[in-house]
Each structure stands twice: as structure tokens, then as C-alpha cells.
């Protein structure tokens with residue numbers, strides 16, 4: 261069956277897409293318009309924490325859709341209260357604001373920090389962020405991001421985001437002035453190529469922030485909700501941040517994100533923050549189902565077992581092919597290639613017959629893996645064996 265192009269030209273062109281349409285998904289597997297199956301180690305960019313169409317999330321959405329979809333954020337709804345209670349109970353945070361995307365949650369974090377600066381820190385507003393960081397695609401979050409080129413595309417930027425170097429505490433200290441209100445970082449830089457902040461660095465940041473009365477903001481849109489082997493990645497370094505944002509995995513695939521803050525920092529007045537869809541029961545019901553699955557007994561143990569298996573398998577591939585090792589936390593991992601054939605490997609893996617495989621190369625010299633958190637041991641083995649075949653094909657022709 262050929263690819264039916266109808267509708268393609270009606271979509272705004274924002275990225276290069278392969279000529280296939282996915283029509284069905286189950287667990288770690290996707291199926292395209294020709295019935296070809298793909299082993300999915302991208303999962304919507306670390307979004308489908310429980311894989312495609314997990315029964316508990318499908319059931320939660322189905323039941324909620326039949327009851328109440330959106331009474332408006334001007335009123336309470338039960339699923340949003342349930343999810344907020346779960347998140348505050350499992351973290352160091354006291355207050356949750358639900359958003360619809362990671363970028364929107366980060367916008368909220370930036371606004372909250374600036375409001376805190378205005379009411380508590382004599383108008384301080386600068387937020388120190390990091391080179392190569394990624395915080396989203398709104399104007400403020402693009403300005404906060406340290407992606408090369410992003411400082412000019414939509415110039416002028418939102419000002420007030422000086423950039424430091426990850427894992428270099430002196431570079432952070434050097435940027436602090438009377439206008440600084442916060443430091444914001446991803447505990448593992450995802451889009452930059454899975455670069456973890458070290459435990460020592462996270463702890464030094466907390467100390468530095470305390471010395472200067474600054475807020476520590478962790479963008480856990482990619483690292484949170486079990487992705488890094490703990491419910492939240494900040495737990496890996498045992499620091500207590502002041503603000504955290506969640507997105508991606510929190511909704512198991514549906515648009516849901518969260519801004520989490522400690523009580524002392526929750527300084528929004530009525531009218532400062534809001535949004536038509538925020539905290540709607542349809543999405544937060546999905547979030548409750550995801551949360552309960554992640555926190556069920558044994559679930560995170562299995563995540564860490566699969567993480568060890570994936571890590572060892574990637575290391576073995578690296579040794580076999582003379583690559584540069586692997587890194588990451590939990591099920592957010594990268595294989596560092598010895599040359600820039602990441603995109604060729606990604607294309608060959610997708611086009612592999614009879615079954616394809618979905619991988620991601622955020623940089624040409626690196627492959628990123630972000631499978632479903634409930635990926636099976638067999639699926640990890642299958643991916644590793646096929647990746648070896650694909651590399652053989654790409655490198656030996």
C-alpha cells in the first residue's frame with residue numbers, strides 16, 4: 261500500500277517526516293499504514309511512560325470522558341485534586357499548578373520565580389540557565405534554553421537568562437548579581453544528548469543558591485516521573501529544589517504538565533496564572549492512572565533492572581564497535597558513537613524489514629534511548645540485537 265499524501269500539504273511544514281502513518285500502538289510496538297511493526301524506543305519522546313495505549317490509562321480516559329471533560333479551571337474537579345495530592349505526597353513540594361505542555365509549565369516556573377523576586381528579593385528577575393539546555397519552544401523558554409542558534413531566530417529574546425556551563429560551579433557563581441533570583445536546570449540535559457548533572461554539582465548548586473537566597477528550579481519535564489530510575493531525578497542527588505516542572509511522562513501520552521513549588525515560593529496572587537485547559541479532569545484522570553502504575557510495588561525496581569540491562573547491552577555494543585561508551589540515568593540513556601552516523605543508523609533501523617525500530621539521534625554522534633518504563637527484558641534484548649545488525653549494515657554496506 262502506497263503512502264496516501266492527501267492532507268500532507270495542508271499541514272504546516274515544521275519538520276521532515278518519513279512517508280508513513282502510524283495507525284495503531286500497543287506497549288512497545290507501533291504499526292504503520294502497511295501493517296509493518298516497529299519496536300519503539302522513542303515513545304513519543306519519553307512521553308508514553310507506560311507504552312502505547314496502556315489499558316489503565318485508556319480506561320481512566322474512557323470513564324472520565326463519559327462523566328466530565330472540562331468544568332473550567334474556575335471550579336474544582338476531583339481528578340486534579342487527586343493527582344495534586346499524589347504529587348505533593350511523593351515529593352518535597354506543597355503546591356501544584358497543572359499545565360498542558362512542558363514549555364507552559366516552565367513558563368509558569370519562570371513567572372513564579374520572577375514574582376518571588378519582585379515580592380521578596382527587591383525585584384531580582386534573572387534566572388541563570390545552562391548552555392545546551394532545552395526548556396521548550398515558547399519565547400521565554402527558548403530564551404532560557406541554551407540551544408545554539410536559538411538566541412537569534414526569533415530575536416529579540418526575552419532577557420534575563422544568563423548562561424552558565426553544566427557541571428562547572430564557578431561558571432554559575434560568576435554570573436550571580438543583585439538581580440539574580442534563581443538557577444534553573446535539567447538534572448539530565450536530554451536534548452543536548454543525555455548529559456547528567458553530577459551529584460556534586462547539584463549539591464553545590466543548592467549550597468550556592470542558599471548562600472545567595474536564590475531559588476533552585478529543576479526542569480524535570482524529561483527526567484521526572486520515573487524516567488531516571490527514581491520518581492524524580494532530583495532524588496538522585498538528594499537535594500531539595502524549590503520549584504520543579506513535569507511534563508512528558510506525567511500524562512502517559514496525553515497533554516499534561518505540572519508546575520510544583522514549595523509553600524514559601526508559592527507567591528502567585530489570584531489572576532497571575534491560569535489557562536482554559538489547565539488541570540482539566542480528562543487529562544488529570546490519565547495522570548492519576550499513570551502515577552498509580554509508577555508507584556505500584558515493584559514497578560520502579562523493574563525500571564532499574566531494565567536500565568541495568570540496557571546500560572550493559574549498550575556498553576557491550578560500544579566495546580564491539582569501538583564506540584565511546586554509554587551514559588544516562590535509568591531509562592534515559594545514550595550510546596556515544598565514534599563517528600557521525602547516528603542519523604544513518606536511525607533511518608536504517610526505521611526502514612529495517614520485516615520489522616522496523618524507532619531510535620533517536622539528538623546529535624549526529626549519539627543515539628538516545630527512552631523506551632516505555634514497562635519495556636520487557638525480551639524487548640530490550642531484541643532492540644540490542646537488532647541495533648547490532650543495523651550498525652553492521654550501515655558500517656559494512
Ligand SMILES: *Cc1c(COP(=O)(O)O)cnc(C)c1O
Nearest residue numbers: 361362363394395396450481482
Ligand atoms: C520536552 C521538554 C520540554 C518541553 O516540553 P513540551 O511539552 O514539548 O513543551 C521542556 N523541558 C525539557 C527538559 C524537555 O525535555
